[in-house]
Amino acid sequence: xxxxxxxLALVIIALLAVACAPATAAPQETVTxxxxxxxxxxxxxxYVAQQEGLFAKHGVNVEFVPVASAPERDQLVGAGQAxxxxxxxxxxMLFNKEKVQVQAVRYALRPTENAGHFFIIAxxxxxxxxxxxxxxIEIGVSQGTVIEYVTERLLQAEGLTSEEIKTIAVPxxxxxxxxxxxxELNAGVLPDPLGALAVQxxxxxxxxxxxxxxxxxxxxxxxxxxxxxxxxxIKAFLAAIEEATIMLNSxxxxxxxVLSDQKLVPPPLLASYSVPPFPTAGVPTxxxxxxxxxxxxxxxxxxxxxxxxxxxxxxxxx
Numbered sequence: 001x002x003x004x005x006x007x008l009a010l011v012i013i014a015l016l017a018v019a020c021a022p023a024t025a026a027p028q029e030t031v032t033x034x035x036x037x038x039x040x041x042x043x044x045x046x047y048v049a050q051q052e053g054l055f056a057k058h059g060v061n062v063e064f065v066p067v068a069s070a071p072e073r074d075q076l077v078g079a080g081q082a083x084x085x086x087x088x089x090x091x092x093m094l095f096n097k098e099k100v101q102v103q104a105v106r107y108a109l110r111p112t113e114n115a116g117h118f119f120i121i122a123x124x125x126x127x128x129x130x131x132x133x134x135x136x137i138e139i140g141v142s143q144g145t146v147i148e149y150v151t152e153r154l155l156q157a158e159g160l161t162s163e164e165i166k167t168i169a170v171p172x173x174x175x176x177x178x179x180x181x182x183x184e185l186n187a188g189v190l191p192d193p194l195g196a197l198a199v200q201x202x203x204x205x206x207x208x209x210x211x212x213x214x215x216x217x218x219x220x221x222x223x224x225x226x227x228x229x230x231x232x233x234i235k236a237f238l239a240a241i242e243e244a245t246i247m248l249n250s251x252x253x254x255x256x257x258v259l260s261d262q263k264l265v266p267p268p269l270l271a272s273y274s275v276p277p278f279p280t281a282g283v284p285t286x287x288x289x290x291x292x293x294x295x296x297x298x299x300x301x302x303x304x305x306x307x308x309x310x311x312x313x314x315x316x317x318x
Contacts, residue, residue, distance in 0.1 A: 030059060030060065030061050031060055031061065031230045031232075031233035032060075032061035032062070032063055033060060033061070033062050033063070033083045033084060033222075033226070033230075033233060033234075033237055034063045034064075034065050034081070034082045034083045034084070035062060035063070035064055035065065035082065035083065035084045035085065036065045036067050036072075036073040036076050036077055036082035036084070036085040037064045037065065037066055037067065037085075037086070038067055038068075038069070038070070038073060038086065039066070039262065039263045039264055040086065040191065040264065041109065041191075041192055041193060041259075041264050041265070041275075041276070042086045042108045042109040042218045043086055043108075043262070043264070044248065044255065044258065044259070044262075044264060044275065044278070045108075045241050045244045045245050045248055045278055046062070046064070046241065046244070047064075047255075047258045047262055047264075048244040048247060048248050048255055048258060049062075049240040049241055049243070049244035050062060050064075051255075051258060052243075052244060052247065054240035054243050054244055055236070055237065055240045057240065057243075058236040058237070058239045058240045058243075059236050060233045060236040060237050060240070062237065062240075065081070065082050070087070070091070070145070073085050073087070074087075074091065074095070077095075077102065077223060078095070078101070080223070080225075083222055083223055083226045084220060084221060084222040084223070084226070084237075085220075085221055086108045086109075086218050086219070086220055086221075087218065087219060087221050088145075088146040088217075088218050088219060088292075089104060089146075089219060089284055089288070089289055089292045089311075089312075090145065090146050090149060090292055090295075090296055090301075091146075091221075092104050092219070092221055092306075092311050092312075093292070093293060093296055093302060093306045093311070094296075094301065094302070095221075096306050096307075096310070096311050097302055097304070097306065100224050100307075100310045100311065101223060101224060102221045102222065102223055102224060102311075103221060103222060103224050103227055103310075103311055103312065103313040104219040104220070104221045104283060104284060104311060104312045104313070105219075105220055105221065105222055105227070105234060105238065105283065105313050105314075105316050105317070106219065106220045106238055106241065106281065106282070106283060106317060107217055107218070107219055107220075107279040107282050107283065107284070108217075108218040108219055108220045109217065109218050109276065109278060109279070110213050110216075110217040110218075110279040111208070111209045111210050111212070111213040111216045111217065111276075112210065112213065112276065112277055113210055113211070114210060115192070115210060115274075115276035115277060116192060116195070116208030116209050116210040116216070117191060117192055117208075117209055117216040117217065117218070117276075118146075118147060118150045118151075118189055118190070118191055118192075118195075118208065118209050118216045119189065119190050119191075119192070119195030119198075119205050119207070119208045120134070120139065120151060120154060120155075120187060120188075120189050120205070120206045120207040120208070121180060121187065121188055121189070121190055121195060121198050121199070121203045121204065121205060121206065122134075122186065122187045122203065122204045122205075122206050123180045123181070123182075123183050123185060123186055123187065123203060123204075124183075124202035124203055124204065125183030126183065126186040126187065128186060128187060128204070128206060129204060129206065130206060131154075131155060131158035131159075131160065131206060131207055132158075133206070134155065134160070134165075134187060134206060135160060135164040136164055136166055137166060137186050137187055138166045138167065138168040138185070138186065138187070139151060139165075139166065139167050139168065139186075139187045139188060139189060140167075140168055140169075140170035140176045140179060140180070140185045140187065140188030140189065141167045141168070141169070141170065141188070141189050142169070142170070142171045142173075143167065143169045143171075144299065144301055146216070146218075147189050147191075148167055148189075149215065149292060149295050149296075150189070150209055150215045150216045151165075151167060151189050152165055152167075152295070153212065153215045153291075153295075154207050154208075154209060154212060154215065155207070157211075157212060158207065168185075170185065170188065173190065173191075173194060176188040176189075176190065177190065177194065177197070177198055180198060180203055181198075181201055181202070181203070187206065192276065193264075193265050193266065193269055193273055194266070195208070196269055196273065197266050197268065197269055200268065200269065214285075214287070214288050214291070215291075217279075217284065217288075219283070219284060220238075220241070222234055227313065227316070231316060234316045235316050235318070238281070238316055238317055238318055239318040242280065242281055242317075242318050245278045245279070245280060246280075248275070248278055249277050249278060252274075252275035253275075255275070256270065259273070259275070281317040281318055282314075282317070283312050283313070283314045283317070284312055286308045286312075289308045289311070289312060290308070293305065293306060
């Protein structure tokens with residue numbers, strides 16, 4: 001009987017211990033971030049992070065949603081079918097013209113002294129070799145975008161007046177390249193690496209933004225709704241990008257297959273292409289924001305000011 005009482009006492013003690021133990025929290029579900037991606041060199045650190053398992057290491061799932069154009073990208077993000085993207089501050093401003101929908105959280109790609117991002121190219125048949133030769137010449141651009149903005153700012157820096165700067169709408173880059181090659185277009189603006197491809201085909205680089213990194217950069221942006229709901233997931237994403245950037249900058253040749261697999265560089269360029277250095281953690285400055293905003297308002301794309309503080313968020317950087 002004494003033995004039974006002892007056993008009962010032990011059982012009661014065990015049950016009480018279980019009852020008093022703190023409840024174990026259910027494992028938190030890993031957040032999945034959907035990123036709309038264009039086939040542009042700016043996205044390379046994201047693919048490196050995925051290949052190296054860095055998103056998983058930092059505890060976030062990332063799903064890439066391929067898009068063929070900036071309007072398609074913006075449509076997906078605006079509809080909530082993608083959470084983040086690589087875009088530019090002008091795109092952020094247009095998203096936020098009525099209410100804050102997206103925030104830029106990091107530079108994606110930024111020109112450096114020896115690596116331009118956007119190039120003003122002259123057709124081989126034009127005879128144009130310098131910026132003075134572009135006075136009054138129609139330059140093919142996608143109007144109302146960062147490409148037109150960079151074009152005007154670079155030419156203004158070279159001393160051209162607003163009356164001397166002429167642009168013409170050629171929205172599709174393949175059309176721009178074809179018209180440059182045929183000589184039907186005397187000049188046009190192309191991003192890296194397509195600028196290098198045009199040069200390989202005989203065109204001439206007149207100007208690029210390597211001396212003016214304040215104009216030609218791109219950013220990583222997320223929907224504010226996602227940032228507010230999952231700030232730790234965004235921090236994890238950016239920590240992975242930071243690690244991938246360091247790896248990429250230290251040995252870019254290791255990722256040549258990524259350039260090919262993701263169609264970030266045209267096949268004829270793969271053997272000779274030099275991957276540009278990617279920026280470490282940082283966001284656009286208020287001065288950079290204000291200059292682009294002034295241009296957008298000058299073009300009457302916006303009438304009201306768009307708040308830098310509401311649209312650029314540095315608080316999530318590692």
